[in-house]
Amino acid sequence: VKTSGKRDFRYFDVRFFEAIQQKYRAEAELRHAIEHNQFVIYYQPRVSLATGETSSMEALVRWAHPSRGIVEPRSFIPLAEETGLIVELGEQVIDSVCSQLAFWTRQGHRVVPVSINVSAIQFAKINIGESLSAALRRHDVSAQLVEIELTESVMMAGNEAVSSVLTAIQGMGIRLLVDDFGTGYSSLSQLQELDFDTLKVDKAFTARLERSEASKIFYKAIITMAHSLGMKVVAEGVETLEQVHSLKALHCDEVQGFYIAPPMPPTERQSVLAPALSK
Ligand code: C2E
Ligand code: CA
Ligand code: CA
Ligand code: CA
Numbered sequence: 001v002k003t004s005g006k007r008d009f010r011y012f013d014v015r016f017f018e019a020i021q022q023k024y025r026a027e028a029e030l031r032h033a034i035e036h037n038q039f040v041i042y043y044q045p046r047v048s049l050a051t052g053e054t055s056s057m058e059a060l061v062r063w064a065h066p067s068r069g070i071v072e073p074r075s076f077i078p079l080a081e082e083t084g085l086i087v088e089l090g091e092q093v094i095d096s097v098c099s100q101l102a103f104w105t106r107q108g109h110r111v112v113p114v115s116i117n118v119s120a121i122q123f124a125k126i127n128i129g130e131s132l133s134a135a136l137r138r139h140d141v142s143a144q145l146v147e148i149e150l151t152e153s154v155m156m157a158g159n160e161a162v163s164s165v166l167t168a169i170q171g172m173g174i175r176l177l178v179d180d181f182g183t184g185y186s187s188l189s190q191l192q193e194l195d196f197d198t199l200k201v202d203k204a205f206t207a208r209l210e211r212s213e214a215s216k217i218f219y220k221a222i223i224t225m226a227h228s229l230g231m232k233v234v235a236e237g238v239e240t241l242e243q244v245h246s247l248k249a250l251h252c253d254e255v256q257g258f259y260i261a262p263p264m265p266p267t268e269r270q271s272v273l274a275p276a277l278s279k
Contacts, residue, residue, distance in 0.1 A: 034085060047277045090118065
C-alpha cells in the first residue's frame with residue numbers, strides 16, 4: 001500500500017512523541033530509584049601477576065530494581081549521564097564505597113583499595129575532589145584506600161579546571177587510573193603530566209590477544225611505555241588461562257576479568273571477594 005508523505009510524517013510524529021514519553025518515564029523512574037537508594041555496588045578484584053594476590057577491587061554499580069531484579073549499568077548509566085542524574089548517582093556510589101571500606105576496616109582484616117568509576121560528565125558538573133574528601137571524612141576512611149578510574153574522554157576535555165581537580169585528587173593521596181585505555185585519544189604528554197598510576201587496557205585488546213599479533217604488539221608497546229613512565233598496566237576482560245599466560249609473558253602487572261572473578265556483591269569480609277591466582 002502506498003502511503004502519502006503526510007501520513008508518513010504523522011506516523012513518525014507519533015513514534016517520536018512516544019519515544020519522548022518513554023524517556024520521560026524512564027528518567028522519572030531513575031530519579032525515584034536514586035531518591036530511594038535502589039543502587040548497590042558490586043566489587044570485582046584485580047590480581048597482581050607477580051604475587052597472585054588481589055591488589056584492588058573495582059566498584060561497579062547495579063540497580064536493584066524492585067521488579068526487574070539486578071539491572072546492569074549499560075541500561076541506565078547513559079540515561080543518567082544524559083539527564084545529569086549521574087551526579088547524584090555518583091555521589092551515592094562514592095558514599096557506599098567509603099561506607100563499605102569503613103565497614104571492612106572495622107572487621108579488622110587487611111583491606112585492599114577500591115577504584116571508583118567517574119565519568120566525564122561528573123567531572124564537568126561538580127568538583128569530584130570535594131565529594132571524595134567529604135565522603136572520606138564522613139566515614140573516616142584513608143584516601144589510600146580509594147582510586148579513581150577515568151576514561152580518556154575526561155582528559156580530552158583537556159581544560160585547566162579538570163587538570164587542577166585531578167592534581168588536587170592526587171594530592172589527597174588518591175590514585176588515578178586510565179580506564180578503557182586504547183579506545184580514546186589521550187596523549188603521552190597528558191599521561192605523563194598527570195602522573196597516572198595505572199593504565200587499564202580495554203578488554204577488546206585482551207579478547208584479541210590470542211588471535212591477533214597486532215594486539216600483542218600493542219600490549220607490548222603499552223607495557224614498555226607505561227613502565228618507563230612509572231605506571232602499572234592492568235589487563236581488563238581476562239577470560240582464559242591462556243590470556244593470563246600471555247599477559248605474564250608480556251610483563252603485564254595485573255589482571256581483571258571473569259577468569260579471576262566476576263563482579264560480586266559485598267560480603268562481611270572483603271577477603272572473601274579476593275581470590276588469589278596460583279603462580
Ligand atoms: P568499565 O568501567 O569498563 O567496567 C568493566 C566492565 O567489564 C564491567 O561491566 C564488568 O562487569 C565487565 N567485565 C569484567 N570482567 C569481564 C570479562 O572478563 N569479560 C567481559 N566481557 N566483561 C567483563 P559493568 O559492570 O556492566 O559496567 C559497565 C560500565 O558501566 C563500566 O565499564 C563503567 O563504564 C560503567 N559504570 C559502572 N559502574 C559505574 C559507576 O559507579 N559510575 C560510572 N560513572 N560508571 C559506571
Ligand atoms: Ca572501569
Ligand atoms: Ca574498562
Ligand atoms: Ca607514577
